[in-house]
Amino acid sequence: MDKTLAYNQLAQVFAKMPFNQLLGISITELNSESAKISMPWQEQLIGNPQQRILHGGVISTLLDTVGGLLAAASVVDKVADDAAHTLQSRLATLGTIDLRTDYLRPGKGERFSASAVLIRSGNKVCVCRMELHNDQGVQIAFGTGTYLVG
Numbered sequence: 001m002d003k004t005l006a007y008n009q010l011a012q013v014f015a016k017m018p019f020n021q022l023l024g025i026s027i028t029e030l031n032s033e034s035a036k037i038s039m040p041w042q043e044q045l046i047g048n049p050q051q052r053i054l055h056g057g058v059i060s061t062l063l064d065t066v067g068g069l070l071a072a073a074s075v076v077d078k079v080a081d082d083a084a085h086t087l088q089s090r091l092a093t094l095g096t097i098d099l100r101t102d103y104l105r106p107g108k109g110e111r112f113s114a115s116a117v118l119i120r121s122g123n124k125v126c127v128c129r130m131e132l133h134n135d136q137g138v139q140i141a142f143g144t145g146t147y148l149v150g
Contacts, residue, residue: 006087007031007074023058025065028113032077035070036115037062047107054107059132059141064099066114067128067145074121075149077119090150097125098146107141109134116145124150 011027014020022047030037039062047055072094079087112134119127126149132141 001038003032003076007073010069010072010076010091014065014072017044019061020065025062027069029115030069030073032073032118034115034117035066035073036113037066037069038111041110043049051106052108054109054112054140056101056103056107060099060101060133061145062112062114063101063116063130063143064145065094065128066116067097067143067148068094068123070116070118070128071121071126071145071147071149074118074126076127078121078123093148093150095148096145099143099149101141102145103141105138105140107132107134107138108117109136109140111135112140112149117130119144121149124148 007030011030023039025037025039045058047080075090114132116128116130119129126147128145130143133139
């Protein structure tokens with residue numbers, strides 16, 4: 001199995017998810033060690049009308065999405081070259097076990113970028129560290145996600 005092709009197909013699946021489309025999420029990087037996504041500011045995602053800041057649930061969603069994407073990529077990296085069917089069955093059961101979000105600053109900006117790095121990837125569980133920044137490089141939040149991958 002061509003890993004680059006598998007990562008590209010995985011990115012396409014995530015990009016086509018209706019909720020990700022609703023948020024305007026685009027995938028900007030994906031490999032076995034890191035993932036990055038971005039999303040534009042949207043009026044309908046305001047969580048505090050007086051301050052005009054991003055809703056906290058959207059912030060957590062971005063962190064969870066990029067962490068889940070990286071967890072899925074870690075599965076691609078572990079599957080043997082001849083086991084494409086194994087990959088599909090493992091990805092079908094992928095899910096978030098635990099998500100911690102630490103909010104550092106209000107979600108202000110024109111565009112938001114979330115990134116994830118792999119902390120540990122085992123046969124059953126994957127742990128990722130995620131960060132969210134605005135278009136000016138200001139860190140808005142960070143988090144840790146634990147994902148079921150096997």
